[in-house]
Amino acid sequence: MVESARSAGDRLVWQEARIEALESLSPRIIRVVLRPQAWHLPLAGQHLDVRLTAENGYQAQRSYSLLSPPERDGVYELAIERLADGEVSPWFHDAAQVGESIEVYGPVGGHFVWSATLDRPALLIGGGSGVVPLLSMAAHRAHLHTAAPMVLQVAARTMADVLLWPELQQWEAKANGFRSQLALSRDTATQRTQDHIGRLHHGDLATALQGLGDDSSQAVLVYVCGMNAFVESVVAMLRELRIPDGAIRTERYGG
């Protein structure tokens, strides 16, 4: 049986996690599979805090959303974008080795989570690596075999930057209430009519809301994740579409 990562008193503790796999997911994003000493069941949308320690004792700590759904027993999967001038993210791309251990704390986060028990249509909007926790939510939904309406709006540079594209197509092929839409800012052509070339715009979100049902603007829960500027601009569009602030949940990656 997998132990709980919580210590006595139900407090999370820092613990070692072994890097079990490193795999390129896109030109800029690497999947990092971590096996912690003690695994705790996450909620879809939660993140891990990660701490690296240099030989001279210098430490750097960052947060990374879980890509894997709760059903991925015993491991945590992260998807880390390389920031060329960054301190921590390039380490995962250039220096990390399978078999070595890093420190992790979590899973943490209580607001930016999705569960079928919410029983509301969900619109998920992710820019760049901000799509990571939303993919965990969509994968969790697929595991549950629920028909809970969900639209995932992805804002990416090109088709090659769209994470888990095969999975997105599989989930959509089930035709049980899941739909994805792509806005590709730097590509030249799209294969599907629901996708378009250019930056995410107001019309994308209006279409997504329509896809969730005509009266969904009152009941829909919206999750927005990405860099600060992306989140700000999407929230402004949602307000124009009369989505109440209380129905909007945001996760900001900085930048």
Ligand SMILES: Cc1cc2nc3c(=O)[nH]c(=O)nc-3n(C[C@H](O)[C@H](O)[C@H](O)COP(=O)(O)OP(=O)(O)OC[C@H]3O[C@@H](n4cnc5c(N)ncnc54)[C@H](O)[C@@H]3O)c2cc1C
């Ligand atoms: C809750 C949470 C979840 C996160 N989940 C993920 C995730 O799933 N995948 C992921 O790749 N990142 C994620 N991040 C961002 C991550 O924590 C780091 O901020 C990011 O990896 C940069 O760290 P760094 O040490 O490489 O760069 P730093 O040395 O911290 O920063 C280098 C430069 O990049 C700028 N910068 C910081 N963050 C960004 C950004 N996101 N995009 C562009 N420029 C930036 C900084 O302002 C600085 O100028 C998450 C952040 C939070 C708060």
